[in-house]
Amino acid sequence: MEVAGNDGGTPGGSFDDARTKGTSDQTPCSGTKYTVAAEVRGAGTHTAGFVTRAPAGPSWGPSPPR
Structure with missing residues (x-):
């Protein structure tokens, strides 16, 4: 794969x-489109994809107290 x-x-x-x-060794990057290709015995290569979500907005430091 x-x-x-x-x-x-x-x-x-x-x-x-x-x-x-399958388990990744790394955290996927935000806002990235990934393609997965797997060789299946007797059935050739199959592909699929997914997109990781981008952060909603900038985040600087801790949240202010409520």
Whole structure:
């Protein structure tokens, strides 16, 4: 399985023992479109994608007291 972001990033990861769940070694970047490509035995390569959410706005320091 390969994961590639439109920012050029390629986060690494690993599968569980059953090879049914992949876990990234890195936190995905905000506002990035990722494409996942997986080779399926006897069925060729399948692709899917997702986009991480961008932050709602700037955040500087702690929130003011209420």
